[in-house]
Amino acid sequence: MEDSYLQPYLPIGIYAALVALTGAGLLGASHYLGPRVRQVVKETPYECGAPLLGSARERFSIKFYLIAILFVLFDIEAIFLIPWAVIYRKLGLYGLVEMLVFMTVLVLGLFYAWRRGGLDWD
Numbered sequence: 001m002e003d004s005y006l007q008p009y010l011p012i013g014i015y016a017a018l019v020a021l022t023g024a025g026l027l028g029a030s031h032y033l034g035p036r037v038r039q040v041v042k043e044t045p046y047e048c049g050a051p052l053l054g055s056a057r058e059r060f061s062i063k064f065y066l067i068a069i070l071f072v073l074f075d076i077e078a079i080f081l082i083p084w085a086v087i088y089r090k091l092g093l094y095g096l097v098e099m100l101v102f103m104t105v106l107v108l109g110l111f112y113a114w115r116r117g118g119l120d121w122d
Contacts, residue, residue: 062116063117063118066116066118067118069109069112069113069118070110073106073109073110073113077106080099
């Protein structure tokens with residue numbers, strides 16, 4: 001009988017089992033060997049050291065989403081413009097038209113954020 005078709009994956013399975021056992025062992029060791037001092041202050045949730053001020057269910061301002069849109073807008077612009085600028089001569093007219101379409105979408109996104117007050121930093 002020939003070798004099983006899963007034979008090449010045996011080292012990966014052994015490695016995954018060792019990783020899982022190591023993680024479980026470390027978690028178990030920290031649970032059983034760690035200190036058991038419980039304090040109310042230690043068990044309160046916080047973010048960045050700031051105390052909790054309100055409910056997590058409150059509504060966010062539209063400014064939060066507009067800043068996120070602006071970040072994605074300009075981040076994606078940089079990701080695509082730099083490589084395009086390096087090889088734009090190889091792309092020819094097709095590459096130029098594609099980049100003009102891309103820039104048009106970016107300008108529309110910027111115009112939308114501007115009209116919604118996303119650029120007012122008051």
